[in-house]
Amino acid sequence: MAGQWCGMLPDKDGLNGGGGVQDGHPAEDPSVTLFREYLRLKTVHPEPDYDAALKFLERMAEELALPMKKVEVCPGRVVAIISWIGSRPELKSVVLNSHTDVVPVYEEHWKHHPFAAVKDADGNIYARGAQDMKSVTIQYIEAIRRLKAAGKRFSRTIHLTFVPDEEVGGHKGMETFVKHPEFQKLNMGFALDEGLANPTNAYTVFYGERNPWWITVRCPGSPGHGSRFVENTAAEKLRRVINSFLEFREKEKQRLNTSECFTLGDVTTINMTMVKGGVAYNVVPAEMDVSFDLRIPPTVNLQEFEEKIKVWCREAGEDVTYDFAQKHMDQNLTSTDENDPWWQAFSSTCKAMNMTLKKEIFPAATDSRFIREVGLPAIGFSPMNLTPILLHDHNEYLNEQVFLQGIQVYERLIPALAGVAPLSAEL
Structure with a gap:
């Protein structure tokens, strides 16, 4: 019932989707456990606990054995950058962007506590940020973890950027960051950022945004x-x-x-x-x-x-x-022409996984607009199909199997993008 929290321990509730057995139930996949841990950090406006997020990300960088840089773009507003340097770092990099903040909640309308990351018997994980966009953050990290464990390395450098204040307009986050010298050092060629869930079997891909x-x-x-x-x-x-x-x-x-x-x-x-x-x-x-x-x-x-x-x-x-x-007056669109090397790498990889892509203009606003404003291509994409759109809504949730499948999607997308052949301007 709304307003009454589930009293079950977070690591014991519901059914799980990994290997092994715990207390008579299948053991939870470690990626799901990590996702739920991140969801419990209260990076919620008006006073997001950004310090907790930064400590979490520092731990992730240590686990991945990758360097992390912290850039204070405004007082108390830090962009974290985890970098996997490519074999040819002079080539343009691939940036995987996500924001750490989440919007406020009306707790009385939630069936579970919005920061408990409760998982129900169907594997649905309820928490503010489950779709927008802590799922994508962990999917990036877990895909990188698996690729590194497999001994992979790519020609292009991959940067994971974690930015604050997206949910309040990005003015003390990405809008300021794109003008910062540390942004120039990223040498960005292409960026992935958040998208939306799709209730059908298709995946929505956003190549532009409406101007707010x-x-x-x-x-x-x-x-x-x-x-x-x-x-x-x-x-x-x-x-x-x-x-x-x-x-x-x-x-x-x-x-x-x-x-x-x-x-x-x-x-x-x-x-x-x-x-x-x-x-x-x-x-x-x-x-x-x-x-x-x-x-x-x-x-x-x-x-x-x-x-x-x-x-x-x-x-x-x-x-x-x-x-x-x-x-906002910028009307830049990211190319979805099949001759564009970035789009071709993205779309052909999705096609190889039998994914149906639905190309759209994003109806609201994300940090992608600031990236496009400085003339760089960015695609909005969150691998969440068969899922109702619940960003900013009560009882926001994501199913653990959809979440885990998203990691596999990034395991294929990241190598494809980081392996794009040198462009004519880079030769």
């Missing part, structure tokens, strides 16, 4: 007593602004799932998120503000779209203005 615009429209008006028909009020202007934004929202909603637009990443979403204004019931306010969250596909002309917003403000009334809390 957070906008506040300010509507000044004539103040006065609440008993009169005051002319030119802030509320009247506010209503016109809201109508313009929400009418456009409805048109985009209608376009979704038509022959023109198949996914959320193909349309512009607009959501009204905050309204401010007023001091008392009987006082007509001198200003009212309304804020919107917009996500705009890379196919939209951003300058023309902003002109549309200016028209809406002019039509709403005199002196209506707007400003941005966030305004």
Whole structure:
């Protein structure tokens, strides 16, 4: 029941999926045990325990016998980098990126404690971050562990980057890191970052993102007593602004799932998120503000779209203005052309594993956008098929068999990417 935590010990609950037997049950795969340990670290906003994550990652680096570098990009915000140097380190590297933070929880809506990493009888592991994206972090690490144990080595260097603050916009994380000298030293050629689960048998792959615009429209008006028909009020202007934004929202909603637009990443979403204004019931306010969250596909002309917003403000009334809390203008897409060597390595490896790939524009925002903004290719990919999309949702979970299969996927993808032949620019 929601709000009542399972009292079973984390390493005893549910059925397990490894070899051997413990207490009458099959022993849990060590990779699953490690995943659950990482999930129990409370790297949750508003006060994520980043120190615990860094200690965990230092331990992983020691186990892998690989060097780890810590780069403080902002006060209290550290990017950790574990590096597996290639036989030809002058070639462009492959970066496996993940973020260490997770979003807040409403504990009363969870069937198990959100930081206990409880595994049920079906092998579903419940925890905040199970999908977004602690699973991918451990899959990277475990794939590298297996490849190293098998004596593999590749021409290109592989960097695992672990960044903070992705869930609060990345401003003190990846956005700052891409401008840091240590980022330049990575000599990045290609990056993998997070994607989304897919409820079907297919795997979703993201090659671009919608631009997030957070906008506040300010509507000044004539103040006065609440008993009169005051002319030119802030509320009247506010209503016109809201109508313009929400009418456009409805048109985009209608376009979704038509022959023109198949996914959320193909349309512009607009959501009204905050309204401010007023001091008392009987006082007509001198200003009212309304804020919107917009996500705009890379196919939209951003300058023309902003002109549309200016028209809406002019039509709403005199002196209506707007400003941005966030305004991303980058529309770079990562090539999914079969002639592109990075995409060819990625897609052909997936095809060899009989994986069906579904290419999409990411509907929200990830750290990939900052990588693409500096002109580097990045693919958003989390190997979670047959799984409902539960990032940021109550009762976020991932099945242990899907998790373990993801490790095998990276065991194949990492060698393919790190083995890409020298590009013409590298010769």
